[in-house]
Amino acid sequence: MTSFQSTLGEESGIAEELAENQQSISIAEFFEKNKHMLGFDSGARGLVTAVKEAVDNALDAAEESGILPDIYVEIQEEGDYYRLIVEDNGPGLTKDSLPKVFGKLLYGSRFHVREQNRGQQGIGISAAVLYSQLTSGKPAKITSRTQGSSEAQYFELIVDTDTNEPEISVEETTSWDRPHGTRIELEMEANMRARQQLHDYIKHTAVVNPHARLELREPQEHFKFERATDQLPEETEEIRPHPHGVELGTVLKMLEATDSHSVSGFLQEEFTRVGTKTANSVIDAFRDRHYGREMRWRPPASHESIDIEAAATDATANKGADATDAFAKTIADAVADHDRIAHHELREIVADAADAVETEHGTTFGETVQENALEAVWLALLDGAAVDDGAAIDIDPESRLVTDLYELADEATSTRKDDAVVRAFAERLAGTFADAAAEDVRQRLTRGTLEERVDRAAELTEEYDDVAFGDTARENVVEAIWDVMGTVPDEPPLVRELSDDRDAASDLVDGMRATDIMAPPTRCLSPISADLVEAGLEKEFDADFYASATRDAEVHGGDPFVVEAGIAHGGELDAEGSADVLRFANRVPLVYQRGACATTDVVKSIGWRNYGLDQPGGSGLPKGPTVIMVHVASTNVPFTSESKDAVANVPEIEDEIELAIREAARELKSYLNKRRSMQQRRKKQNVLGTILPEMAQKVAEVTGRDEPDIGDALARIMNNVLVERRVEQNGDGQAVSVTVENNAETNESLEITDIVSAEPTALPDDATVVEMDGEWFLKWEPEVGSDDEATLEYVVPDDASFELDVKGVETEKLTIQQ
Numbered sequence: 001m002t003s004f005q006s007t008l009g010e011e012s013g014i015a016e017e018l019a020e021n022q023q024s025i026s027i028a029e030f031f032e033k034n035k036h037m038l039g040f041d042s043g044a045r046g047l048v049t050a051v052k053e054a055v056d057n058a059l060d061a062a063e064e065s066g067i068l069p070d071i072y073v074e075i076q077e078e079g080d081y082y083r084l085i086v087e088d089n090g091p092g093l094t095k096d097s098l099p100k101v102f103g104k105l106l107y108g109s110r111f112h113v114r115e116q117n118r119g120q121q122g123i124g125i126s127a128a129v130l131y132s133q134l135t136s137g138k139p140a141k142i143t144s145r146t147q148g149s150s151e152a153q154y155f156e157l158i159v160d161t162d163t164n165e166p167e168i169s170v171e172e173t174t175s176w177d178r179p180h181g182t183r184i185e186l187e188m189e190a191n192m193r194a195r196q197q198l199h200d201y202i203k204h205t206a207v208v209n210p211h212a213r214l215e216l217r218e219p220q221e222h223f224k225f226e227r228a229t230d231q232l233p234e235e236t237e238e239i240r241p242h243p244h245g246v247e248l249g250t251v252l253k254m255l256e257a258t259d260s261h262s263v264s265g266f267l268q269e270e271f272t273r274v275g276t277k278t279a280n281s282v283i284d285a286f287r288d289r290h291y292g293r294e295m296r297w298r299p300p301a302s303h304e305s306i307d308i309e310a311a312a313t314d315a316t317a318n319k320g321a322d323a324t325d326a327f328a329k330t331i332a333d334a335v336a337d338h339d340r341i342a343h344h345e346l347r348e349i350v351a352d353a354a355d356a357v358e359t360e361h362g363t364t365f366g367e368t369v370q371e372n373a374l375e376a377v378w379l380a381l382l383d384g385a386a387v388d389d390g391a392a393i394d395i396d397p398e399s400r401l402v403t404d405l406y407e408l409a410d411e412a413t414s415t416r417k418d419d420a421v422v423r424a425f426a427e428r429l430a431g432t433f434a435d436a437a438a439e440d441v442r443q444r445l446t447r448g449t450l451e452e453r454v455d456r457a458a459e460l461t462e463e464y465d466d467v468a469f470g471d472t473a474r475e476n477v478v479e480a481i482w483d484v485m486g487t488v489p490d491e492p493p494l495v496r497e498l499s500d501d502r503d504a505a506s507d508l509v510d511g512m513r514a515t516d517i518m519a520p521p522t523r524c525l526s527p528i529s530a531d532l533v534e535a536g537l538e539k540e541f542d543a544d545f546y547a548s549a550t551r552d553a554e555v556h557g558g559d560p561f562v563v564e565a566g567i568a569h570g571g572e573l574d575a576e577g578s579a580d581v582l583r584f585a586n587r588v589p590l591v592y593q594r595g596a597c598a599t600t601d602v603v604k605s606i607g608w609r610n611y612g613l614d615q616p617g618g619s620g621l622p623k624g625p626t627v628i629m630v631h632v633a634s635t636n637v638p639f640t641s642e643s644k645d646a647v648a649n650v651p652e653i654e655d656e657i658e659l660a661i662r663e664a665a666r667e668l669k670s671y672l673n674k675r676r677s678m679q680q681r682r683k684k685q686n687v688l689g690t691i692l693p694e695m696a697q698k699v700a701e702v703t704g705r706d707e708p709d710i711g712d713a714l715a716r717i718m719n720n721v722l723v724e725r726r727v728e729q730n731g732d733g734q735a736v737s738v739t740v741e742n743n744a745e746t747n748e749s750l751e752i753t754d755i756v757s758a759e760p761t762a763l764p765d766d767a768t769v770v771e772m773d774g775e776w777f778l779k780w781e782p783e784v785g786s787d788d789e790a791t792l793e794y795v796v797p798d799d800a801s802f803e804l805d806v807k808g809v810e811t812e813k814l815t816i817q818q
């Protein structure tokens with residue numbers, strides 16, 4: 001039968017014909033066709049993206065040079081087009097680099113830098129130029145003046161999409177009143193339908209960049225955000241990658257490029273947070289994966305018939321009785337000193353014994369003698385579970401291998417497992433060790449092989465003993481045995497060997513991931529800080545409650561990152577509809593693709609009812625007057641696309657987002673709980689406030705006495721803190737006493753200010769007084785335990801008037817009587 005493919009082959013020249021159509025595509029040409037990937041999919045969005053690219057660059061450049069950013073954005077309507085002008089006071093660009101920055105895609109200073117920046121790929125601003133030339137046919141007009149130069153450079157240019165190189169139409173020097181900075185002018189087909197997004201971007205940029213001055217003038221509105229602080233964010237420093245999460249391909253490239261010869265040197269030179277000790281741990285983890293571990297058996301106990309000394313003696317010939325005895329005894333003693341022993345450890349013991357005896361008796365115990373002793377003692381330890389002729393012997397159910405494995409398995413499996421079953425399992429497992437000893441007497445095995453052996457023994461046990469030996473039991477047994485096994489001392493391959501050996505390099509990457517390594521330094525990151533997150537929210541949103549959290553740095557793909565979260569609730573926030581989620585990455589507000597962002601996914605996945613918010617159906621965005629803010633700061637934020645609108649679903653980042661939000665949400669929960677209990681308290685107080693006076697009146701009528709003091713009674717019933725002033729006339733004027741009666745169950749710290757219209761005297765030591773404009777502010781800060789009271793006494797002239805101000809106790813828990 002003739003296949004379709006074989007007939008194809010007969011038609012010579014098709015491949016050649018097809019090949020003629022193949023040609024390379026310039027990156028500029030590619031993005032010209034795929035503008036949407038860079039966020040230029042419509043006129044409305046294109047304008048916002050262009051503003052974002054220019055402003056992000058301006059902020060990056062100014063901060064990098066230690067300049068407080070001053071950025072002016074103007075959008076002018078120009079017939080069918082819009083003109084965008086962005087001016088900054090940054091360091092400016094040199095004559096040589098300027099055309100490439102604006103006229104060449106994938107040209108930038110940040111791509112290879114492990115440091116937190118807004119810009120990452122070197123595409124942003126040249127893509128805006130590309131979009132502008134494509135839609136308006138006009139070149140970009142750039143003015144830039146570098147610090148210290150007397151003139152500015154002026155360029156008009158476009159991106160040549162065939163070559164991805166700048167095409168300059170005008171190049172001249174000019175004067176500019178800014179001492180340094182850059183001015184970009186782009187014309188483009190656009191509209192202002194995304195006005196809200198534009199405003200949000202500028203407004204939110206101001207929130208997370210309080211050190212920047214921002215001004216936006218657009219056809220309808222004009223607003224300025226003044227600097228809230230003169231403090232630049234702490235300068236970031238470039239760092240090397242962190243060993244956690246670096247991918248194999250990257251490590252292979254690094255292995256090729258490094259100057260180090262040893263793995264240890266490579267790890268310490270090329271990664272952050274790796275010193276000798278950590279490098280050794282990584283190498284051990286590599287050894288475990290690459291070479292496997294060696295099984296360590298228990299040495300014989302005194303009651304066992306195995307005689308290590310005799311085994312060593314029998315294996316040693318022609319060395320004289322005394323030296324042989326000493327050799328065998330030294331080995332036996334050292335073996336007995338070990339809790340468990342692996343083949344390589346025994347080899348060392350034998351070599352040490354040979355050295356010691358040689359020093360003492362002058363007899364040389366050479367390599368062959370040592371090998372013989374090693375083999376004999378090891379076989380004795382294995383209790384004969386190894387072979388002479390290539391075939392394993394049957395395992396004796398009473399043998400030490402079985403007993404040893406039985407003890408480990410018994411400890412690791414649930415107590416419900418029948419003893420006989422565990423023993424049968426151990427016997428089968430010991431069988432696999434004995435079988436393997438035929439091939440490798442050292443009994444080296446990887447964790448994977450160990451898992452296979454345990455699986456095999458467990459399956460046989462299930463089959464023959466008709467019992468379940470499930471996954472958890474198997475995993476526990478593997479864990480217990482792997483735990484007692486020993487890492488081998490083999491030297492790891494050299495860097496040049498590793499770079500040619502994908503599997504070995506992969507074992508190294510796994511080892512790096514498995515090793516506990518200190519979190520990366522955060523000096524390469526510039527989080528906003530919990531305080532400023534809260535301050536930013538307070539500035540922007542009029543709420544009743546604010547909370548924030550900044551997590552410690554974690555790593556993804558070798559890049560460190562920090563997640564911060566903030567929550568604002570209540571007050572003037574919109575009570576209708578869902579909570580607002582504000583997303584930021586490297587201090588840049590993310591405006592589009594909310595639904596595709598890991599941040600939104602995490603917010604939706606949290607059970608907000610647990611935190612006191614309304615969440616219909618128990619999932620999705622919570623409802624009500626809430627703003628949730630999340631900031632991901634990283635040396636490499638993983639965005640879902642080049643347009644940098646949404647954070648990708650990287651599990652490590654999602655986990656941290658969740659933890660940060662939950663941290664802030666816990667504060668929200670306790671605030672809401674407290675508010676609820678205060679509301680209940682207020683309700684109860686209101687009811688009592690109506691009932692008590694009526695009761696007091698009745699009591700007075702019935703008993704014929706004065707009405708009882710309601711304030712005191714109310715404070716006691718409500719477990720309130722009562723602050724009461726009493727004034728008595730005495731010879732010198734008025735004697736004043738302010739008493740705090742704490743009926744609450746908690747200790748209270750109060751801040752009491754009594755504002756008096758005449759100078760108070762006879763004050764106790766713990767009160768202070770300050771005069772201001774004819775009023776005396778008497779301050780007293782008592783700590784009053786539950787069910788306790790404290791009193792302040794002083795004297796004032798006759799005609800004085802007073803006003804009490806009490807802080808430190810919620811209004812609902814406070815009763816003031818004056």
Ligand SMILES: Nc1ncnc2c1ncn2[C@@H]1O[C@H](COP(=O)(O)OP(=O)(O)OP(=O)(O)O)[C@@H](O)[C@H]1O
Pocket residue numbers: 053057058061088090091092093101107108109110111118119120121122123124125126127182
């Ligand atoms: N206003 C500016 N002042 C000084 N340097 C600038 C300015 N704008 C851009 N640059 C320089 O030009 C480079 C390229 O900018 P571009 O916007 O193309 O990419 P990026 O910001 O590095 O990354 P991304 O593509 O992620 O935005 C920047 O890395 C920076 O070095």
